[in-house]
Amino acid sequence: MTTPANSPPPTGFHVDRGTCFVLFAYDIARSVDLNRAERRITAITERSRLKHKRRAPAYFDYTPAPLRITADIEPVAIGQHRTGPVVDMLLYDFGAVCVSYSLPLQGPFSSLGTLSQDLYENEALLSDSRRRIEELLTGLGDAAERPHIADFVEDYVIVHIEQATPSLAPDTLLTGFAQPLAQLLRSETLELAEQEVHDSVSQRISFGSDDVAIIDWNATLIYGRNMEDVVAVIEFANVELLEMRFLDQQLDLALDQAYHASSKRRWDLPWFPGTARTDVRRIAQLQVDSAILFEQVTNTLKLFGDQYLARVHRLISQRFHLESWDASISRKLHTLDSIYGKMTESAASWRMELLEWIIIVLIAISIAVSFLPGLTGH
Known part of the structure; x- marks a missing residue:
């Protein structure tokens, strides 16, 4: 028409x-x-x-x-x-x-x-x-x-x-x-x-x-x-758009923090255990919070049994570009998960290397002690 x-x-x-x-x-x-x-x-x-x-x-x-x-x-x-x-x-x-x-x-x-x-x-x-x-x-x-x-x-x-x-x-x-x-x-x-x-x-x-x-x-x-019922579906779609925008903003913040934490030079890290774990824990918390909110928003309203209301929701979703927001958020969650994995691996590698250096230093001290007069029993 x-x-x-x-x-x-x-x-x-x-x-x-x-x-x-x-x-x-x-x-x-x-x-x-x-x-x-x-x-x-x-x-x-x-x-x-x-x-x-x-x-x-x-x-x-x-x-x-x-x-x-x-x-x-x-x-x-x-x-x-x-x-x-x-x-x-x-x-x-x-x-x-x-x-x-x-x-x-x-x-x-x-x-x-x-x-x-x-x-x-x-x-x-x-x-x-x-x-x-x-x-x-x-x-x-x-x-x-x-x-x-x-x-x-x-x-x-x-x-x-x-x-x-x-x-x-x-x-x-x-x-x-x-x-x-x-x-x-x-x-x-x-x-x-x-x-x-x-x-x-x-x-x-x-x-x-x-x-x-x-x-x-x-x-x-x-x-x-x-x-x-149509008014109610449109009302909820407007809330969905708000939460998608809010979640996208939170993920941008989380990615910035993850990038900052992962790009630290090794000599910037304090010489005590748990420093890297703090950054990893913070990124993990942001990741979990974002994933939970995403699932809550997308699973709150069930319309699959009402074809008419489902079509109404689909139309308003197209107007709000909710599918694009959904794809963007999923991509950022995946990126955050990848960064979290790399930070975890990096932290584990750093701990192993630190332990190796501690063992080397202890071996060197034990060897040096054996040559110092008065410190041995001979």
């Missing part, structure tokens, strides 16, 4: 009911004990699971289920819109949190473009989300292992139109609103070129004849009812 960039859009398209979700993903700890966290937090909490309104095996779900924390907030004004009275924070056992604000939508479709621009790198929501993350981390206490707040955040916008007048078919929406859809997804005010419009709406998926999800790197537009 073609999506002409400059076709005149139909007039009078009105959003009767919808929600805009604004997501901020943070990394706050090495890991979180969710059961202990649930006991410590006084806000409304529940374990989040995919609802699977479509036919799917019940065992395809989060492993383990993240902890959803709901808190009352003072609504934040975003242009002509205001956030709802609550904020959701979804806490994962691998130390990530997704803060989710919801904005009720009602009005002309054209107003969504302005909202998208207002939400782009919105400082008010960013500051509010970080403050809530700091409060959450304080409340978690010892439930969070090695607490910290990463110096970067992944934000994303999901516009969900549940009901509109007139009720357009997805094909009509795509052909008649290609240009404003692209501007909405890219948060752009300028009229976009046909190639840019085509690229922005090219990743889309439908389950029924009356719904569609148009997925882009900055935002997703969902048109249809009962799409909460």
Whole structure:
């Protein structure tokens, strides 16, 4: 199906009911004990699971289920819109949190473009989300292992139109609103070129004849009812992207440290046992931490039994280039493992050589002692 960039859009398209979700993903700890966290937090909490309104095996779900924390907030004004009275924070056992604000939508479709621009790198929501993350981390206490707040955040916008007048078919929406859809997804005010419009709406998926999800790197537009499971999958993919970026940063740091440790000159090493072992132990710890986080993130959400949601995840993964991040992280883990192996071998070789020199020195001393008067029994 073609999506002409400059076709005149139909007039009078009105959003009767919808929600805009604004997501901020943070990394706050090495890991979180969710059961202990649930006991410590006084806000409304529940374990989040995919609802699977479509036919799917019940065992395809989060492993383990993240902890959803709901808190009352003072609504934040975003242009002509205001956030709802609550904020959701979804806490994962691998130390990530997704803060989710919801904005009720009602009005002309054209107003969504302005909202998208207002939400782009919105400082008010960013500051509010970080403050809530700091409060959450304080409340978690010892439930969070090695607490910290990463110096970067992944934000994303999901516009969900549940009901509109007139009720357009997805094909009509795509052909008649290609240009404003692209501007909405890219948060752009300028009229976009046909190639840019085509690229922005090219990743889309439908389950029924009356719904569609148009997925882009900055935002997703969902048109249809009962799409909460799609929102949940996209929300998790944004957390995946955050953790991939964080893990890639940590591996870069580990590789720098490994290179520095492995490139030390031999005479820089202090003359006592355990020096090389300290460097090797530090590199090994970084390697293990990275590998565990990688496995936790990639194995948290199981979607293989729900083909539709698996396709949704595949599309958002393509937009986020998660496969490239995955390959880069795997390659760095392999490199770190290789450096660790070489450092271990080098440390063992250094110990053996040191022992050989000790034996040589002891033999030389014993020979010298035999020729020194007064030090022998003869």
